[in-house]
Amino acid sequence: MTTTFKRMVLASRPQAEVTPDNFRLETVEVPALQDGQVLVRNHYLSLDPYMRGRMSDAKSYAAPQPLDETMIGGTVGQVVESKHPKYAAGDFVVGMAGWTELAVSDGSDMRKIDTTHIPLSAYLGPVGMPGMTAWYGFTQIMQAKEGETICVSAASGAVGSVVGQLAKLKGCRAIGIAGGKDKCDYVVEELGFDACIDYKAGNLRADLKAAAPKGIDAIFENVGGEVFDAALARTNAFARIALCGMIAGYNGEDIPLRNVRQLLTNRITLRGFIVSEHMELWPQGLQELGTLVATGKLKYRESIAEGLEGAPDAFIGLLKGRNFGKQLVKLI
Amino acid sequence: MTTTFKRMVLASRPQAEVTPDNFRLETVEVPALQDGQVLVRNHYLSLDPYMRGRMSDAKSYAAPQPLDETMIGGTVGQVVESKHPKYAAGDFVVGMAGWTELAVSDGSDMRKIDTTHIPLSAYLGPVGMPGMTAWYGFTQIMQAKEGETICVSAASGAVGSVVGQLAKLKGCRAIGIAGGKDKCDYVVEELGFDACIDYKAGNLRADLKAAAPKGIDAIFENVGGEVFDAALARTNAFARIALCGMIAGYNGEDIPLRNVRQLLTNRITLRGFIVSEHMELWPQGLQELGTLVATGKLKYRESIAEGLEGAPDAFIGLLKGRNFGKQLVKLI
Numbered sequence: 219m220t221t222t223f224k225r226m227v228l229a230s231r232p233q234a235e236v237t238p239d240n241f242r243l244e245t246v247e248v249p250a251l252q253d254g255q256v257l258v259r260n261h262y263l264s265l266d267p268y269m270r271g272r273m274s275d276a277k278s279y280a281a282p283q284p285l286d287e288t289m290i291g292g293t294v295g296q297v298v299e300s301k302h303p304k305y306a307a308g309d310f311v312v313g314m315a316g317w318t319e320l321a322v323s324d325g326s327d328m329r330k331i332d333t334t335h336i337p338l339s340a341y342l343g344p345v346g347m348p349g350m351t352a353w354y355g356f357t358q359i360m361q362a363k364e365g366e367t368i369c370v371s372a373a374s375g376a377v378g379s380v381v382g383q384l385a386k387l388k389g390c391r392a393i394g395i396a397g398g399k400d401k402c403d404y405v406v407e408e409l410g411f412d413a414c415i416d417y418k419a420g421n422l423r424a425d426l427k428a429a430a431p432k433g434i435d436a437i438f439e440n441v442g443g444e445v446f447d448a449a450l451a452r453t454n455a456f457a458r459i460a461l462c463g464m465i466a467g468y469n470g471e472d473i474p475l476r477n478v479r480q481l482l483t484n485r486i487t488l489r490g491f492i493v494s495e496h497m498e499l500w501p502q503g504l505q506e507l508g509t510l511v512a513t514g515k516l517k518y519r520e521s522i523a524e525g526l527e528g529a530p531d532a533f534i535g536l537l538k539g540r541n542f543g544k545q546l547v548k549l550i
Numbered sequence: 551m552t553t554t555f556k557r558m559v560l561a562s563r564p565q566a567e568v569t570p571d572n573f574r575l576e577t578v579e580v581p582a583l584q585d586g587q588v589l590v591r592n593h594y595l596s597l598d599p600y601m602r603g604r605m606s607d608a609k610s611y612a613a614p615q616p617l618d619e620t621m622i623g624g625t626v627g628q629v630v631e632s633k634h635p636k637y638a639a640g641d642f643v644v645g646m647a648g649w650t651e652l653a654v655s656d657g658s659d660m661r662k663i664d665t666t667h668i669p670l671s672a673y674l675g676p677v678g679m680p681g682m683t684a685w686y687g688f689t690q691i692m693q694a695k696e697g698e699t700i701c702v703s704a705a706s707g708a709v710g711s712v713v714g715q716l717a718k719l720k721g722c723r724a725i726g727i728a729g730g731k732d733k734c735d736y737v738v739e740e741l742g743f744d745a746c747i748d749y750k751a752g753n754l755r756a757d758l759k760a761a762a763p764k765g766i767d768a769i770f771e772n773v774g775g776e777v778f779d780a781a782l783a784r785t786n787a788f789a790r791i792a793l794c795g796m797i798a799g800y801n802g803e804d805i806p807l808r809n810v811r812q813l814l815t816n817r818i819t820l821r822g823f824i825v826s827e828h829m830e831l832w833p834q835g836l837q838e839l840g841t842l843v844a845t846g847k848l849k850y851r852e853s854i855a856e857g858l859e860g861a862p863d864a865f866i867g868l869l870k871g872r873n874f875g876k877q878l879v880k881l882i
Contacts, residue, residue, distance in 0.1 A: 442810065461814050474806030478774065482793050482822040490814040 222247055224526050225288045225318035232273055236537060240273065241289070241530045249322055256305045256323050260295035260315055263526075263547040264342040265533045266376075267463055289317035294331070294341050295549075305330070312341040317529055319549050335512035343376050343544040344518045345508045351493040352380035352438070353503040355460030358496075359489050360436035362458075364389035367430050369449045372440035373414055374401040376518070376544035377462065380507070381438045382411045383516055393429045395422075395445055397539045404542070409517055422448045438462060443473035450477040459488040519543025554579055556858050557620045557650035564605055568869060572605065573621070573862045581654055588637045588655050592627035592647055595858075595879040596674040597865045598708075599795055621649035626663070626673050627881075637662070644673040649861055651881050667844035675708050675876040676850045677840045683825040684712035684770070685835040687792030690828075691821050692768035694790075696721035699762050701781045704772035705746055706733040708850070708876035709794065712839070713770045714743045715848055725761045727754075727777055729871045736874070741849055754780045770794060775805035782809040791820040851875030 222245050229242035251257055272283040272290055283290055293315040297305050302325045305311070313328025315321035331341050343349060362368050362385055370381040373394025382392040382405065394405040394414035405414035413429035415422060426448050433454035439446050442464030450459075464473070481488060510516035521541040523532035529547045536545045554577050561574035583589055604615040604622055615622055625647040629637050634657045637643070645660025647653035663673050675681060694700050694717055702713040705726025714724040714737065726737040726746035737746035745761035747754060758780050765786035771778050774796030782791075796805070813820060842848035853873040855864035861879045868877045 442814075464811055464814055473810070474808045475810040476806045478805070478807040479796055481820065482796055485822045485824060485827070486820075487822075488813065488818075488820045490817045490819075492817060495817070 220248065220320075223318065223320040225316070226526050226529055227286050228273060228283050228289055230285070231275060231282075232270075236270065236273065236530075236534050238530045238534070243526060248320060251299055251301050251322065253301050254324055255300075256297055256302045256311075256325050256328075257299040258293075258295045258311055258313070258315060258321050258323060258328070259298050260293040260319060260321065260549045262294050262339050262342055262522075263317055263529065263549060264292040264346070264348075265523075265529065265536050265541075265545040265547060266292070266348070267536065269533065270537055290314065291316045292342055292347055293318075293321070294338050295321075310338060312346065317526060317547075319526060336508055339520060339544075339546055340511055340518065342546060343520065344380055344511050344516050345504060347493065348376035348544060349380050349507045349516075350500055350503050351462060352377045352384060353507055354493045354496055354499060355438050355462055355491065356381050356384045357503075358499070359460035359487075359491065360438060360458050362388060362390045362436045365391075366435035367391040367393060367432055368436045368438065369393045369395065369426070369430065369434045369452075370438040370440070371395040371445045371449070372463075372539075373405045373411065374409075374519070374542060375440065378438065378440055379405070379409055379518060379543070380516065383409055383510075386410050386412075387510075387515070391430070391432075393426070393434070395426075395441070395449070401542060404519065408519075417445055423451060426452050436460075439464075442475075447475060447477045450475075450480045453480055453484045453486060455484050457484055457486045459486060461488055461490040521545045523547045525549065552580065552652075555650065555652040557648070558858050558861055559618050560605060560615050560621055562617070563607060563614075564602075568602065568605065568862075568866050570862045570866070575859060580652060583631055583633050583654065585633050586656055587632075588629055588634045588643075588657050588660075589631040590625075590627045590643060590645070590647060590653050590655060590660070591630050592625040592651060592653065592881045594626050594671050594674055594854075595649055595861065595881055596624040596678070596680075597855075597861065597868050597873075597877040597879060598624070598680070599868065601865065602869055622646065623648045624674055624679055625650075625653070625881075626670050627653075642670060644678065649858060649879075651858060668840055671852060671876075671878055672843055672850065674878060675852065676712050676843050676848050677836055679825065680708035680876060681712050681839045681848075682832055682835045683794060684709045684716060685839055686823065686825045686828055686831060687770050687794055688713050688716045689835075690831070691792035691819075691823065692770060692790050694720060694722045694768045697723075698767035699723040699725060699764055700768045700770065701725045701727065701758070701762065701766045701784075702770040702772070703727040703777045703781070704795070704871075705737045705743065706741075706851070706874060707772065710770065710772055711737070711741055711850060711875070712848065715741055715842075718742050718744075719842075719847065723762070723764075725758070725766070727758075727773070727781070733874060736851065740851075749777055749780075755783065758784050768792075771796075774807075779807060779809045782807075782812045785812055785816045785818060787816050789816055789818045791818060793820055793822040853877045855879045857881070 275282040297309040311328045368385045370378045372378040374396045385392040392411045394411045402414035402416045405411045415425040434452045437459045440463040607614040629641040643660045700717045702710045704710040705728045717724040724743045726743045734746035737743045747757040766784045769791045772795040
C-alpha cells in the first residue's frame with residue numbers, strides 16, 4: 219500500500235494564456251480513513267474547457283478554483299478501501315475528485331457505475347458530462363426535427379461529436395465545424411456527419427453556405443467568435459441556438475458578435491446553459507447515451523495523456539484545439 | 551365628395567440615412583367602388599421604426615417596400631362608403647392602409663373598432679401594434695415576476711412605455727433607458743417607472759448599476775448596440791431578453807455586441823420576435839390593454855405631425871429619436 223500520492227494544484231492564475239507554471243505537482247500523504255469515508259484510486263482524469271474559466275477569478279457562473287488546492291476535475295476510478303456502507307473495495311465510481319491520483323470522499327460526490335458494457339473512460343465522455351451537455355442542448359434547446367439542418371462547432375470534440383450523432387439518429391442534416399483536415403475527415407467518415415468545415419482553411423462562410431444550402435435551423439455553439447458569426451449568418455427563420463461554450467475568448471479577449479441582427483430578423487431563440495443545473499434530466503439522458511454507446515451507435519474518440527505530470531501540457535493543448543476527441547489523463 | 555386624394559410613395563431606397571427625397575407625394579383619383587369594397591378616410595397614420603427596414607432591399611423577415619407604391623403603414627380611419635356587407639359608412643376601422651389619405655379595401659385587412667371608451671388614435675398605440683408588441687414581449691418572453699427588475703430601452707416610446715407600465719402593474723422594479731432629461735422625467739414622473747437613465751448623459755453603465763442594484767432579471771431591447779451591451783452587463787443569472795428592435799443599426803452600420811459572454815455565463819434566454827406572427831394572442835392582449843387604457847391605468851403620449859406632407863420629416867425624426875411618445879401623422 220502506497221503511503222503518498224501526487225496531486226496537481228493551481229499555483230497561480232493565468233494573466234493571458236495558460237502556462238505550465240500556473241500548476242504545481244505536489245506529493246502528499248494518504249490520510250487515515252475515517253468512518254463513512256471511501257478511498258478511491260483514480261484511473262482517468264477528464265480535462266475540459268470549463269477549467270480555464272475556473273482558473274480566473276473573474277465573475278462567472280461558478281466560484282473560482284482556489285489557489286494551492288487540488289485542481290477541479292471529473293474522474294473515474296476504483297474504490298481501494300471503504301468505511302462507507304454503500305461502497306466496497308473494487309467498486310468502479312465516477313465523481314469529481316480533481317487532478318489527483320488518490321482521493322478520500324464521503325461518498326456524496328460520486329456514484330457507482332457499471333463497466334460491463336460501457337468502458338470506464340466513457341463515463342467521462344459520451345456517458346458523462348460531455349455527453350449530457352450534448353444531449354441536453356440537442357433535446358431541450360435545439361429541438362431539431364427530421365429533415366432540418368443543424369450546425370455544431372468543435373465537432374470532433376467530446377460534446378460536438380455527440381451532438382452531430384444525435385442529430386443523424388434523428389434524421390437531420392448534420393454540419394460540423396472543426397480545425398484541420400484530419401478532424402474534419404473523422405467527423406464525416408467515422409461519425410457520419412453530412413459535412414464538416416475546416417475553419418482553418420479560410421473559407422468558413424462560403425464553405426458553410428455550400429454545406430447548408432437550405433440554411434441552418436439549429437446551432438450548438440461551443441466556440442463563439444468568428445465561427446459563431448458564420449453560422450448565425452446562415453440561420454433560417456425561427457432557428458434555435460444552444461450556447462454552450464466560448465473557448466475562443468477564454469484568454470480574456472472580447473470577441474464581439476457581429477451578426478447580432480440575425481437574432482432579430484430570424485426570430486431566433488438562443489439559450490446559454492450549464493448542464494449541471496439540470497440534474498433532473500441526467501438519469502434519462504445517461505440511460506439513452508449509455509444504450510447508444512453499449513450498442514455501438516454512438517462513437518467517440520479519446521486523446522490520452524500519461525500521468526498527472528502530463529496534465530498541464532494536455533490541458534494547454536486542449537485550449538489550443540490540439541486534442542482530437544475527449545482529452546483524458548491516464549493516472550494508473 | 552372629393553375626387554382626388556394624396557398618397558406618399560417610396561421614390562428611392564436610402565443609401566445610408568433616410569432623406570426627404572426618398573419619398574414622393576402623389577395626387578391620385580379616387581377609384582369607383584366595386585361590390586365587396588370599402589372606401590376609408592384615414593384619420594391617423596402610424597410611423598414606426600420597422601418602416602426603415604422595409605425601405606431597404608436587404609434580406610429581412612419581410613419583403614421590401616416596392617418602389618413607386620404607397621408606403622406601408624398602420625392607419626385608423628372611418629368608412630366613407632361601403633359596398634361590403636360587414637361595413638357601413640361611419641364605422642371606425644384600424645388597418646394597414648399605408649401613407650395615404652383615402653384607401654379602398656376589400657375589408658380583409660382591417661377591423662372595426664369601438665371608440666366609446668378608447669380614443670381612435672390609441673388603436674395605433676397602446677391598444678394597437680406597439681401595445682401588443684410590449685404585451686407579447688413582457689408576458690411571453692420576459693415572464694417577469696413580482697420583485698424582479700426589468701430594463702427597457704426607448705422607454706418613452708410607444709412600445710417601451712407600455713413594457714414598463716405592465717412591469718409596474720406586475721410589481722416589478724422598472725428601469726427605463728431614454729435619450730434626454732425630458733424623456734427620462736416623463737418616464738419616471740408620468741409613467742411611474744422607478745428610474746430612467748439618459749443614455750446621452752454619458753454614464754450609461756454607472757447609472758444603470760446605480761438604478762439596478764440587484765441586477766437585471768429581464769430586458770426588453772428596442773435599440774441594440776451600446777445600450778443593449780450596458781444592460782447585458784448588469785444581467786442576473788437566468789435573465790430573459792425580448793429582442794424587439796435594433797434601431798441604432800437601421801442605417802446599415804454593423805453594431806457588434808460585446809458582452810456576448812454574458813449570454814453564456816448568466817444562462818440567458820434571448821428571443822427575437824415579430825408580434826404579427828403571434829396573431830392568436832392579439833384578442834387576449836388587446837382586451838387587457840384596452841381595459842387598462844379605458845380605465846386610465848395605462849398612460850401614453852403622442853407626437854402628432856400634420857398632414858402627409860409632414861410624414862417624411864416626422865419619420866426621419868423618429869429614426870433619430872426626436873419624437874416623444876407614439877409618432878402619428880394626422881390626416882384629417
